[in-house]
Amino acid sequence: MDINNIKMIYTVFVFIALAAFDNIIIGLFPPLFSSIAKDMNVQISSLGIISAVNILVTSFSSILWGYLTGKFNRKLLVIIGTIIWSFSVFLISRCSDYLQLFILQIFTGIGLGCIASIGFSILTDYIPNKYRGMLLSL
Incomplete structure (x- = not known):
């Protein structure tokens, strides 16, 4: 196995x-609404607002990350975005009130936006044309 194949497999992985983590982070929050609402003494509907804001921020930040991809090193941007959402998710596990949760979900969305916009462009660089459709579907 040559170095290019190893690089391709590593990048795909x-x-x-x-x-997967991107989808887990966005999808895990709503099932926990009742527990979080009970712990924070807020209504479940107010957590729906946080979830909606997170999804919107993720969507809009993807545009920003896509723009930055043309200006800066993509690998560095992915690292920065991953650090932002990872650190934000860690802090969410420690937050104790609604405002903290709201702000940290915004930062999580900012970080998550990098995965979709930058990830696809990096993958298309490393994946040969004959495997591209299959691997992008994963």
């Missing part, structure tokens, strides 16, 4: 893992 990393971005599939990042995409």
Whole structure:
């Protein structure tokens, strides 16, 4: 196995893992609404607002990350974005009130936006054309 194949396999593995975590982070919050609402003494509907804001921020930040991809090193941007959402998710596990949760979910969305916009462009650089459709679907 040559170095290019190893690089390709590693890149595919990393971005599939990042995409999985991206979906887990967005999808895990709503099932926990009742527990979080009870712990924070807020209504469940107010957590729906936080979830919606997170998804919107993720969507809009993808545009910003895509723009930055043309200006800066993509690998560095992915690292920065991953650090932002990872650190934000860690802090969410420690937050104790609604405002903290709201702000940290915004930062999580900012970090998550990098995965979709930058991830696909990096993968298309490393994946040969004949495998591209299959791997991007993963």
